[in-house]
Amino acid sequence: DQQVKQNSPSLSVQEGRISILNCDYTNSMFDYFLWYKKYPAEGPTFLISISSIKDKNEDGRFTVFLNKSAKHLSLHIVPSQPGDSAVYFCAASPYQETGNQFYFGTGTSLTVIP
């Protein structure tokens, strides 16, 4: 059972525009969320995280929004750059449990068109 879902397998955006990647989760015990970026044949790299006490976290061009009531989070990239083209995974974890695993979505492949 997929507890973290990314319903859009791919997204294309023009350079300079905003990219919005969405993620939904089903487990109400999740209270720590992360976004990772992955290039082919490489491991994921951490982008940004948010805990459930916040509804927004911003880091440069990347902003993550969390809507706990809807069990939904999104990653906004603005302005989008060609180097942002990669697969983006969202992940969720019950933060309070030491060493607990992350549950990953299936990823969204972002293509930023120059």
Place this chain on the structure above:
Amino acid sequence: GAVVSQHPSRVICKSGTSVKIECRSLDFQATTMFWYRQFPKQSLMLMATSNEGSKATYEQGVEKDKFLINHASLTLSTLTVTSAHPEDSSFYICSARFLNTEAFFGQGTRLTVV
């Protein structure tokens, strides 16, 4: 950010042989390490979780006798694929975290069994 080194990045082995993959946290103590497997166009699938000095906890459906995990120190975990078969060919990724911080990933290992 923190660095996790995974070695080798690519390995080709003959069917029936064993392959060892190393995962090292270079600048922090990894209280927990995770091993994932990724099939093409699919999410990262957690194979096992290991806490330093303890036996690994395997996810359902993962053969513990086939995928041997050792986490003998706070900076090193190894995954040994024993008696490898072509269906074991995949992309294996480790991640490491210190307590409840975000996890950092290795660069992954592309295993091809011929």
